[in-house]
């Protein structure tokens with residue numbers, strides 16, 4: 001469990017970024033973090049990672065205050081995939097890169113090799129074990145960062161806008177990998193501007209607005225009950241808008257679900 005208790009933060013210039021934020025992230029959740037550009041999403045995750053410290057309030061891990069724990073201490077239980085994952089890579093092969101964390105944890109050579117092999121297999125990177133990380137494409141680099149977290153046996157992965165600028169095939173591959181990890185118990189927190197990701201993959205969405213938490217609930221509640229989506233920098237996904245427009249239609253998380261439901265209805269009416 002990761003928790004923010006009444007957290008306030010600014011970058012030292014006096015301009016408030018976050019004010020009195022309370023958030024609880026339970027084990028095994030798949031949470032989307034949204035809001036307008038510049039509302040403070042990345043700042044929330046940097047505070048979780050220990051890259052910034054709250055001005056006031058507490059950050060807790062499993063009930064213990066971790067305000068003073070630095071990022072390396074928190075990397076034992078939180079993995080982070082930056083917007084530009086190449087910035088977090090500095091070794092000359094993918095397998096060495098993924099081995100770095102386990103080595104820092106003091107795992108033996110055999111344990112490290114096993115953890116790396118397992119992490120590369122889970123992320124579909126085994127064939128790229130000897131590749132030079134800067135030569136990989138963005139999707140592959142993200143998977144290296146995810147593999148690094150898996151190899152360290154972290155319980156949580158945070159991703160900052162991982163699908164921006166990706167084609168739909170890469171996006172689907174990444175989201176399916178995250179769904180798979182989540183089913184194995186990994187907590188996922190994903191910053192995104194992509195409403196389809198919130199609707200289709202997240203169990204819960206947290207929205208930051210006006211320097212604080214403006215929404216915390218299911219994607220269905222967010223997209224069907226909030227009148228202020230535009231003000232929050234969000235929009236209703238097409239699948240939800242269409243399912244709301246058809247009388248008696250159930251809530252549809254994706255266009256695939258909407259299409260299947262429409263076909264089922266047409267078939268049923270024949």
Ligand SMILES: Nc1ncnc2c1ncn2[C@@H]1O[C@H](COP(=O)(O)OP(=O)(O)OP(=O)(O)O)[C@@H](O)[C@H]1O
Pocket residue numbers: 011013017035036037038039040041042043044
């Ligand atoms: N190092 C910094 N020094 C001063 N202000 C900063 C710094 N980093 C971010 N900010 C400001 O803090 C606010 C929140 O930034 P943050 O990057 O957390 O927002 P965000 O919601 O992630 O934005 P985006 O959606 O554009 O990525 C913004 O107004 C930003 O300009």
